[in-house]
Amino acid sequence: MLAFCRSSLKSKKYIIILLALAAIAGLGTHAAWSSNGLPRIDNKTLARLAQQHPVVVLFRHAERCDRSTNQCLSDKTGITVKGTQDARELGNAFSADIPDFDLYSSNTVRTIQSATWFSAGKKIDGR
Structure with missing residues (x-):
């Protein structure tokens, strides 16, 4: 026992x-x-930093059409309709705190579409 x-x-x-x-x-x-190890900051903190120093912010493209079952915006190499909504929502939040910014994009359809929706049609450099 x-x-x-x-x-x-x-x-x-x-x-x-x-x-x-x-x-x-x-x-x-x-x-x-869930994280790439880099610190994440909110838009308000980023806006304060941008007033003091040059800041570069990188965004990935919105939801890709070719890797989603959601409806495509247009071109199959572009983004989905949901991707346009997500990019616009992110752009609205970003622009509310940082209204003056330069926008650059690679020349792929999905990045140009994402940048266009993010910025509400602002001129994109770097094409």
């Missing part, structure tokens, strides 16, 4: 250790996949 109790206690100990390791691994994986 005593041997069974010791064995049972050891098993419980190992199970607890395994569960703790699984939880730590899960949290570590979540942190690794």
Whole structure:
């Protein structure tokens, strides 16, 4: 009976250790996949920084048409209708705090469309 109790206690100990390791691994994986390690700042903080220093902000293109089941805006190499809405929403929030900015884009359809919707039609440099 005593041997069974010791064995049972050891098993419980190992199970607890395994569960703790699984939880730590899960949290570590979540942190690794949910962030690129760079600090994230809100628009108000960015606006204060932009008043003091030159600031470069990089945005990725909006939702790609060729990798989505959502309706395409036009060209299959461009963005979706949902992507236009997301880009415009992000642009509105950005412009509310930083109204004066220069806009650059690569020459791919999806980045030009994203920049156009982000900026509400502002002139895009870098094409």
